[in-house]
Amino acid sequence: MRRALHAAAGALVLAAAVVIPSGRAMADGIRDQQWYLKALKVSEAHAISTGSGVTVAVIDSGVAPHQDLKGNLLAGYNFAIAKPDGRTDTEGHGTNMAGLIAGRGRGSTGILGIAPSAKILPLKGGNRDNFDSDIIAEAIDYAVAHKAQVINASLKAAPSIKLLKAVKDANAAGVVVVGASGNDGDTLVGYPAAASGALGVGATDKNGKHWADSTHGPTLQICAPGVDIITTGLRNKYTEADGTSDSAAIVSGAAALVRAKFPQLSADEIIHRITATADDNGTPGRDDNCGFGELNIVKALTADVPPLSGSSSASPSASTVAPAPAASTDVAAPPSAEKKGGSAPLIVGVVVVVLLVAGLVGFVAVRRQRRV
Known part of the structure; x- marks a missing residue:
């Protein structure tokens, strides 16, 4: 059940997940097993934003069509064969992440994602042996060019000049790059999570405390639930696993909610809003285990957040809703x-x-x- 993260640098953060049958009785109980929905007060957050109008790129093993993703899965691209359509997934990891971000479920059954109205742009990088840093960089560039507003990278790679530049360019374009820190329990946070301009995410347990296997360090900025996480799997089934991959996907969904609510904010201001409203869950103030604390989606959507130092644009409260500006006004x-x-x-x-x-x-x- 623990996501495997002991492969060489540049490999995906993949999972040894438990596959759960998708029979009717089991499907009806799936929503009840999504304990993190209640912990994060997702129903309250959905009364404010569901991520409508936002596209989240998922750079991963591809995303297979699933009944709980019907209607919000775009075609994407397959970088492994340099051809369109990233809607194939033989490993299941990307499909897992997509469900956490934007699962729509079916009424009261199936997986409900953090941003169920968001679209998923699947960017398949290949298998764990050939999904390297430069491919991730290409995928980030592709996501920006195709108007994604959030990029989920639930993977751990080594830094490269192309990858660092891609993250920087995405940030400048107003695109929030979210990365998983890794599951080694050490202080070597992977890339793009550790890159300047990205939002590095670690995992917490059911008590909201730092998960022992979550990689941590000074570049980590926030944590989110990452233990006993149930989500969409291959062949319309469901899987349950632990790991920072899941945590990053949950934060990507939260970023989509914030982007939909505050379309005028820069990528840095969205990251600031998410981290500034986190619940401190360790040593008072920022610490290396969970950065600024555990994700609080409702506060990220409603709190009055002072702007970043040196910024001329405030990060407004939920009561201040401005219409989406033209693209040229994204930068204050x-x-x-x-x-x-x-x-x-x-x-x-x-x-x-x-x-x-x-x-x-x-x-x-x-x-x-x-x-x-």
């Missing part, structure tokens, strides 16, 4: 430009008013002198 204007444009008209206006008042006083004085 520098503070110096804002001050220059905002203060000059005010000064001119004050001068004009003073001159008008002075003229009026002079006119009245002259009239009075003439009347004497």
Whole structure:
């Protein structure tokens, strides 16, 4: 049940998952086994946002069609054979992640994802032997070019120049890259989770505490549930497993909810909103085990979050809903430009008013002198 993460750097964070039959009685009980939905107050979050209008790219082993993903699975791309369509998955890992992010279930049965109205863009990188850092970089570039707003990378790879640049470019384009830290329990957080501009995610247990096998370190920013996680599997079945892969997928779903609610925010501001509202679950303040704490989706959607230091755009509360801006306004204007444009008209206006008042006083004085 523990996700295998002892392969060479550059391999997928894959799972030795328990396959659960998809018979009617079992399917009816699937939702009850999604304990993390209640822990994260997902029903309350869905009253605010369900991720409508957001596309989440899943860079993984592909995503197989599943009854609980019907209607929100796009074609994507297969980088293993350099051809369109990432809707094939022989290992199941990508299908697992897709269900956690955007499973729609069927009424009260089946898997309910964190962002059930979001679309999934499956980007198949191949099998664990050939899914390397540069392929991940290509997939990130593809996701940005095809208008994904969130990228889920539930995998652990070594850093490369192309991968670091791809993450940087995605961040600059307003795309949130979410990465899994790894399941080795050491301090070697994998990439892209450890890359500058990405959101590195670790795992917590059912008590909201750091999971012992979750890789941690100074680049880790947040944790989310990652133990006894049930989700979509191959052939319309379900699987249960442990790992930071699941945690990253849950956070990717949360990022989709926040993006849908606050379309005007930059990628950095969305990451800031998610981390600033996390529940501290360890040593007071930030720590290497879970960064800023455990994910709190409802607070991420509703709290008044001060903007990042040096940012000229605030991260508004849920009561402040602005329409989606044009693409050219994704990046806030520098503070110096804002001050220059905002203060000059005010000064001119004050001068004009003073001159008008002075003229009026002079006119009245002259009239009075003439009347004497």
